[in-house]
Amino acid sequence: MAEHTIKLPDVGEGVAEAELVEWHVKVGDLVREDAILAAVMTDKATVEIPSPADGEVIWLGAEVGDVVPVGSPLIRLIVEGAVADDKEADAGNASSDEAEKSAPPIEPAGEKETDKIRADVPSAETTPEAAEAVAPRRPLASTGLPRPEGEKPLASPAVRLRAREAGIDLRQLPGSGPAGRITHEDIDSFIARGAQPAARGLMPDTSVEEIKIVGLRRRIAEKMALAKSRIPHITYVEEVDVTALEELRSKLNGERKAERAKLTILPFLVRAMVKALAEQPHINARFDDEAGVIHRYGGIHIGIAAQTNAGLVVPVVHHAEARDLWDCAAEVNRLAEAAKAGTATREELTGSTITVTSLGALGGVVTTPVINHPEVAIIGVNKIMVRPVWDGTQFVPRKMMNLSSSFDHRVIDGWDAAVFIQRIKTLLETPAMIFVEG
Structure with missing residues (x-):
């Protein structure tokens, strides 16, 4: 039997530390070679740490949420025979040995929960007074x-x-x-007894579960807190009649080629935003409030907020101004799949100049979206509902959708926000105008 220490590996790209976001094992677990022991997150990606050998976990060197330097001891195993530590990981990390020396002492492998409980129970040789x-x-x-x-x-x-x-x-x-x-x-x-509690009647649940905010969820929390604390939001809500747009979308999908992506409402909205931003380029911008400088961009890079199992991420449709409707649809679909699978690259998740957020069928009637700092605007899409609309002579059923959009009131006046949304409304209600150039 031998002891083997697993250190946080060099994950590349100049990363010096990583946040521990998940343990897949606990002390006392038996693990197989290549089994995933833990997951760490850098500012670029989430990396899984595999086991180099079969063994028993005897020590964990960090808690979920801790930031661990590269080369620091992370896990110790008891393994059969001798497994050499990764010398390459030690090379160039002179501080690794010192980190290992400062690690907490190892508890004996046999001292698990059961042993600790037995230690509290008096043996047959213990006197009644000592047992008490x-x-x-x-x-x-x-x-x-x-x-x-x-x-x-x-x-x-x-x-x-x-x-x-x-x-x-x-x-x-x-x-x-x-x-x-x-x-x-x-x-x-x-x-x-029929799986009935020994004590009859309803039992109060007084449990309190502590959930540490780590990884992507912590980054989302920090980003939202930054946006709400530093950006004075103004939210503008307008309803849009998308009946004609939905008819056009259905017809285009029915006649599309097999290799083309299915059209949702998002590609139409992206193209409408491109045309509206051409008339109000100051909305396609980022505001550096510390330097007091607005960076206005020629290229339109639209972030599409996407919900994943890990939390909210914002992949970016870069240079939307250079994409037609079908290209926008293909890129939106590709980025959504990459985000859900956790394979989106750093480049695909950064660089947006304005963001779209949508909850699809759960979009509600009105939302108050939070601006993706340091951008100055975010467009919120609410769900489509059939509502009676007065056409001048009678009520007729129409497909209606609200746009709930927020703007940085430090640099975008309410009038400009309204003009921008009204232009998008016109384009969506008359979708043929989306395809008219010039």
Whole structure:
């Protein structure tokens, strides 16, 4: 048996540190070679750390949310035989050895939760007086009473796993083992009763789960806080009749070639924004409020806010002014798939000059979108609903959609915001104008 230390590898591109965003193992776990042990995030990507060998995890060197320098000890394993540490990782990282020396002492591999519990239980040779001093008495299973509020039930990992798979809340089970410990027999008895709590009636749930904000979620939180604290938002809402646009979209999709992407409303909106921004280029900008400088861009780089399992990301349709409707559709689809799969590159996630946000069918009636700092505008798309609209003689059903858009009021006046949205409204309500050049 030998001990093997796994250090945070050099993930390349000059990255000196990474944030630990997820542990896939815990102390005491047995892992196979190439099994994923942890995931770390840099400002460029998320990187998974595999196990170099079969072994048992005996030490974890960081907590989720910690920023770990490259070359620092991350995990220690007990492995069969001797596995040489990565010498290449040590080369050029003179501080690695010092970091390892300063790491917390290793707990003995055998000292797991079960051992600690046994240490608290008096042995047969312990006197009654010593036993009382070592471990105060707890109510036994026979009482059938719920645990005091906040008291964590004692159980081995195997019992906890079985309870979790069976959907059993261990807080509802009294324990018949030493110090009120829950055993497999207690679970059997619980199931035999028809999976009913020993204490009848509704049970209050006083649990509080602590969820640390890490990784992408922390970056989103920081970005949103920055935007709301530094940008005075003005939100302008206008309704748009998209009946004609939806008819055109349906017809184009019905006649499209097989290699072309299916049209959603977003490509039409992107093309409408390109035409509107040509008339109001000061909205296609970023504001450096510390330097007091507005950077107005000739190229139109439209960020498309996309929801992923990890959180909100904003892939960018670069140079939308040089793309036709079908090209916009293909690029929007490609970026959305890359974002959901977590394969979007740094270049694909940066450089936007204005952003579109949409919740699709869940878009609600009105939203108040937060500007993607340091941009000065964001266009929010709400869901399409059929509503009765007065045409001058009668009410007729029309497909209506609201645009809820926010602007940086330091550099965009309310009048300019209204003119911009009204121009987009006109283009969307008369979609043939989107294709007219000049």
